[in-house]
Every structure is written in structure tokens, then in C-alpha cells.
Amino acid sequence: MTPEQERALAALMVRAQNADAAAYELLLGELQSVIRRFVGRRVGDVPWLEDVVQDTLVAVHRGRHSWNPARPFVPWLYAVAQSRLVDVIRRERRVAAREVRYEAALAAAREHSAEAAILAGSEVRAAMASLSPPQRRVVELLKLEERSIQDVAHVLGLSEGNVRVIAHRAMKILRRAIGGS
Amino acid sequence: MIDRTADCIAPLSADLRPVVPVPLPVVQMRRWVVAGGVALAAAIAVGIRGDWSSALVAWPVIGRTVVLALVAASGAWAALRLATPGEAVPRAAAWPLAFALIWLAWVGTEVVWSSSTGAAGAVGFGWRCIVRAVAGAAVPGAVLLVMVRRAMPLATMPTAVALAASTAAVGELAAEWMCPNMQAMHLFAWHAVPVILVVGAATTFAAALVGRIAPARRTHGRQ
Numbered sequence: 001m002t003p004e005q006e007r008a009l010a011a012l013m014v015r016a017q018n019a020d021a022a023a024y025e026l027l028l029g030e031l032q033s034v035i036r037r038f039v040g041r042r043v044g045d046v047p048w049l050e051d052v053v054q055d056t057l058v059a060v061h062r063g064r065h066s067w068n069p070a071r072p073f074v075p076w077l078y079a080v081a082q083s084r085l086v087d088v089i090r091r092e093r094r095v096a097a098r099e100v101r102y103e104a105a106l107a108a109a110r111e112h113s114a115e116a117a118i119l120a121g122s123e124v125r126a127a128m129a130s131l132s133p134p135q136r137r138v139v140e141l142l143k144l145e146e147r148s149i150q151d152v153a154h155v156l157g158l159s160e161g162n163v164r165v166i167a168h169r170a171m172k173i174l175r176r177a178i179g180g181s
Numbered sequence: 182m183i184d185r186t187a188d189c190i191a192p193l194s195a196d197l198r199p200v201v202p203v204p205l206p207v208v209q210m211r212r213w214v215v216a217g218g219v220a221l222a223a224a225i226a227v228g229i230r231g232d233w234s235s236a237l238v239a240w241p242v243i244g245r246t247v248v249l250a251l252v253a254a255s256g257a258w259a260a261l262r263l264a265t266p267g268e269a270v271p272r273a274a275a276w277p278l279a280f281a282l283i284w285l286a287w288v289g290t291e292v293v294w295s296s297s298t299g300a301a302g303a304v305g306f307g308w309r310c311i312v313r314a315v316a317g318a319a320v321p322g323a324v325l326l327v328m329v330r331r332a333m334p335l336a337t338m339p340t341a342v343a344l345a346a347s348t349a350a351v352g353e354l355a356a357e358w359m360c361p362n363m364q365a366m367h368l369f370a371w372h373a374v375p376v377i378l379v380v381g382a383a384t385t386f387a388a389a390l391v392g393r394i395a396p397a398r399r400t401h402g403r404q
Contacts, residue, residue, distance in 0.1 A: 032190075
């Protein structure tokens, strides 16, 4: 970044501190690419790069009073961006340790062999056979058709409490049957 | 993705209000020294130890006072710099911690030394020293806390440690000049341990103490 660019950003920030909305919009627009470059140089093209950019823009907004015009603007901006980057990296590590990415889960599911799927399906079918007709119907409506408790109660002409009890008992039987096999 | 980031600019612009920039750390430091110094002097003047004239020439008291003043000043300076993005220097909280360790080593040495000569004294019940420390540190600590929270501390832990070390040192300075009990065990239990506890608590509750920026919403979906 050239000294002229730095001065231009600082001038926009001064105007933003005085609530000049046009200058602020211009500044945030400029900062987007500055932050993106800053973060990209450090971590490359990661899927959460835009998270850092957005986090930094929000932090700039919330902490815009903490920049003193007597000081250079860019080190202040980079310090904010660096801190947001560290926070997002930590968050991503936490997420990676506890969650499975949708794309990864989908890929794993696709890789799952057809044989295993058939086996699992036959297991479930066998377990379903051990249910009484009302229990089977409740499970079908609740779990396969993904209807709500109220909906199922309405369809079967039962109370909601009754549907819950039947579903609970049915799931218990299914769990035992599948777990035991 | 780019569109989403561009989308977040409009609400931020709509939320724009005029702000007063936080003064430079050196200006804030000056204000803290004046406000804290006056409050500390007032607290000490009200409850100064009876033997103050002899304490003025007692080298252990003078030595501890100097080290505590260094902890307080370097802690405040570090906290103010750490709370200002772009100002923070790496390991800014190291100086107050180093001075605090010197002070703790000093008190510890006194305990060991006096124990060997049988003059360590009893721990006793020195709650009044806690009150003295709180009375001395309340205003300087509150002023520093307001200054730090008003800025934008990005590294909450070192900022909180520096702030707590400074405030605890100011409190201990007050206690040093208000408490006539110079027995080593009393100094350790009722002067040093509270300082350690305050810094420990600040470390534990750093984010709550100095405040932190909440992260913005996530943009990419996960399951």
C-alpha cells in the first residue's frame, strides 16, 4: 500500500468518525479488499476468509473511536484484522474438532458402500416388523415423513401426549432391536 | 461470498454515529498518574502509619515502594498500549510481571530470612490491610479500567494481567504506607497473597474484565 493510499484511508476514517456516511461507505468498501489481501497473504484462499473480512469490518465499526488521527491508520487496521484472524482460526479449529463439514459428511455418505446401505436398511426393516401396527405408523409418519407431533396426532386421531408415548416406546424397541443385532 | 461482505457494509453505514477518538496512550497515562496519584495520596494521608517518619528511612519499605511503583506504572502503561490497536508491543505485559516477580521475590526472601532468625512473626488476621489496599486502589483502578474498556483491547489476557498488576500494586503501595506491621509472615499473607489472587482472578476473567469484541455472524453453512 502506498503512502498516498494510507493517507486517503486515514482521511476517510477521520470523516467517518465525524459521522460522514458517504465517506464511511467508501472507506468500508476500500477496506474490504485491503483486509482480504492482508488475510490472504497469511492464510491463503481459505473458505472462511470472508468471515475474517466481515469480522474485521464489524470490529472496525465498533472500535472506530479507538483509532486516534494522530497515529497512522494502517497499523491500527492491521492489528484489528490480525486479532480477528486469530479469533476465526481458533473458532475454525474448535469447529473442526467438534463438527463435521456438510460437504465432508455428504462425501462420506456417498462413499458408503451400497452393501452396507442394504444391510442397514434390512436391519431397520426387520426392527420395524417387531413394532405393533400403531407404533409402526407413528414412526413412519414422524421419522420417515418428518411430520410434526400435532400433524401425526391429527392424522391418527390421537392426543399429542399419546403420540409422544407411542413414539417413545417404538424408538426404544427399535434401538434395542438394532443395537442387539 | 463477496456480495455478502458487501452486503454487511450498508447496515454498518446506517449505524454510523459520530465518535470521539480515544486519546493517545501517553495522554491517558498522564491523566491516570494525576488522578491515581491524588487518590492514592489522599487515601494514604487519611490512614498513614504511625511510624511513617521512621519508615521514610527504612530501606526495605523504600525498596518495596519503588518496586511497587514500577509495577503500577509499567502495568498501567502496558494496559493502555495493549488496549489501543496498533500500539501494542509484543510482550508488553512482561515488564509489570517482571517487576511484580521482583517484589514477590523480595517478600519471599524476607519470609525465608526472618524464618531462619525466628523473627518471621505470625500470619494473624490482617483484614484491615485488605481494606487499606482497596481504599488506595479503588480510584486508580477504576480510572484505568474505564480507560482500557473505552479503547479496544484486542489481546484480553495480557491487557487484564497488566491492568490487574497495576491496580494491585497501587493498592499494595497504599497498604505499605498505612500498615505498621512489617513482620514477614504478615506481609506475605496479607499483602502478597491478595496481589497474587487479584492477578489470578483477572487472568481467569480477562474477557469479562476488559471486554472483547463479539465476532460477526458466520457466512458459510455447516451441518
